[in-house]
Amino acid sequence: MADEPPYNSLPAITAWVKSLGYTGVQLPSWDGRIMDLKKAAESKDYCDELKGQTNGLTVTELASHLQGQLVASHPAYDELFDVFAPAELHGNPKERSAWAVEQMKLVIRASKNMGLPVSPSFSGALLWPTIYPWPQRPAGLVEEGFKELAARWKPILDFADEHGVDLAYELHPGEDLYDGATFERFLEATGNHPRVNINYDPSHFILQCLDYIGFIDIYGSRIKAFHVKDAEFRPSARAGVYGGYLDWKQRPGRFRSLGDGQVDFKQVFTRLTAAGYSSWAVLEWECCYKDSVQGAAEGAPFIASHLIDVPKRAFDDFAGAASDTARNRRILGL
Numbered sequence: 001m002a003d004e005p006p007y008n009s010l011p012a013i014t015a016w017v018k019s020l021g022y023t024g025v026q027l028p029s030w031d032g033r034i035m036d037l038k039k040a041a042e043s044k045d046y047c048d049e050l051k052g053q054t055n056g057l058t059v060t061e062l063a064s065h066l067q068g069q070l071v072a073s074h075p076a077y078d079e080l081f082d083v084f085a086p087a088e089l090h091g092n093p094k095e096r097s098a099w100a101v102e103q104m105k106l107v108i109r110a111s112k113n114m115g116l117p118v119s120p121s122f123s124g125a126l127l128w129p130t131i132y133p134w135p136q137r138p139a140g141l142v143e144e145g146f147k148e149l150a151a152r153w154k155p156i157l158d159f160a161d162e163h164g165v166d167l168a169y170e171l172h173p174g175e176d177l178y179d180g181a182t183f184e185r186f187l188e189a190t191g192n193h194p195r196v197n198i199n200y201d202p203s204h205f206i207l208q209c210l211d212y213i214g215f216i217d218i219y220g221s222r223i224k225a226f227h228v229k230d231a232e233f234r235p236s237a238r239a240g241v242y243g244g245y246l247d248w249k250q251r252p253g254r255f256r257s258l259g260d261g262q263v264d265f266k267q268v269f270t271r272l273t274a275a276g277y278s279s280w281a282v283l284e285w286e287c288c289y290k291d292s293v294q295g296a297a298e299g300a301p302f303i304a305s306h307l308i309d310v311p312k313r314a315f316d317d318f319a320g321a322a323s324d325t326a327r328n329r330r331i332l333g334l
Helices: 010-019 037-042 044-051 065-069 075-084 093-113 141-162 180-189 202-206 212-222 265-274 292-304 325-331
Strands: 024-028 058-063 118-121 166-170 196-200 223-228 230-233 253-256
Touching: 010 024, 037 044, 037 093, 044 093, 058 093, 065 075, 065 093, 065 118, 065 166, 075 093, 093 118, 093 141, 118 196, 118 223, 141 166, 141 180, 166 223, 180 196, 180 212, 196 212, 202 212, 202 230, 212 223, 212 265, 223 265
Parallel strands: 024 058, 058 118, 118 166, 166 196, 196 223
Antiparallel strands: 230 253
C-alpha cells in the first residue's frame, strides 16, 4: 500500500493486480487505507462489503505481522517498534503489548467473519538480542524466554481455537521463532497447541543457509500458509550470514524478485504438495535490484507455472486392477 494510486485503496490495487493475473490478495490487517479492523471483527456485513471491493479477487488471509511483533518485544527495540503502534502508546511497552494482544483477537474475529481459516503473523521476540552466545547465556535464560513468550500467546491461541482460526508464524530473523528449532521450542512451551502453525517462506531460510526443502518434510503438517519469495546467498570473503551491517546490495544474503534468486521452487511446490498443503501461494515481493511493478508483473505467471494438479491415478497403474491375495501369493511363490 502507498498514498498514490493505484496503491492507495482496495478497489484500485485489486484492479491493478487482477490485470496482472492474480486470483487472490492477502490483506494487511493493520492498514486503515484498505480496512477498518475493528469493524471487520464486529460485522459480517462489513466483511462482505470488503470482499465486494476486490474486483472478484479472493481474500486469501488477513496478515497480522505487525500486531504479532508487538505481543513481545525486547526493550532494546522499543523505540524502533513504536512505529507499529498508535502514537499514544509510544514509550509505553506494557500498554503497547496489551494493545497488540487485543489487535490479534480482532484479527481472529475478523478472519472468522470473512471465512478465513488462518492468519500469517510474527511471534515477536524477547530473546533475539542473545541470538549469539556471547556473552554466555546464563542457564535457564532461553527456557524462561520461551516460557514468557508462550504465556503471552496462549490466551490468543486459545481465542483462535475458539474461533477456528490458525495462526501461521512466519519464521523470520528478528523473531524468537526464526527456524525449525525455535519453532519446536515455542510449540513445546505452548503445550503443542493445535493453533501454532507456520507461514512457510523459503527466502528467510536461504539467508540462514538452512535446508528449506527438508524443512517441509519435517514440518509439513504445521504449514498453513505460504509466502512465495525468492532470495540468494552468495558466499563472500567480507561478510557472512550476519551481513556486516552492509546495505542489501552488498550483503551476501539478499532477497530477490521471484525467479531471480536461488530458491528451487519446483522442489518447494513438489514437497508442499507431497505434504498435503492445499492453501494459497502468496507472492511476497522484495528486491534491491528490480522495481516492484516489474516484479509484480512477473510474479503471477511464475507462480501459476509451478502449481501442481494432484494426479487422479498413479502414473504406473496400467491395469488398475484390485488387489488379489491369491494371485499375489502365487507371484511370491507361496
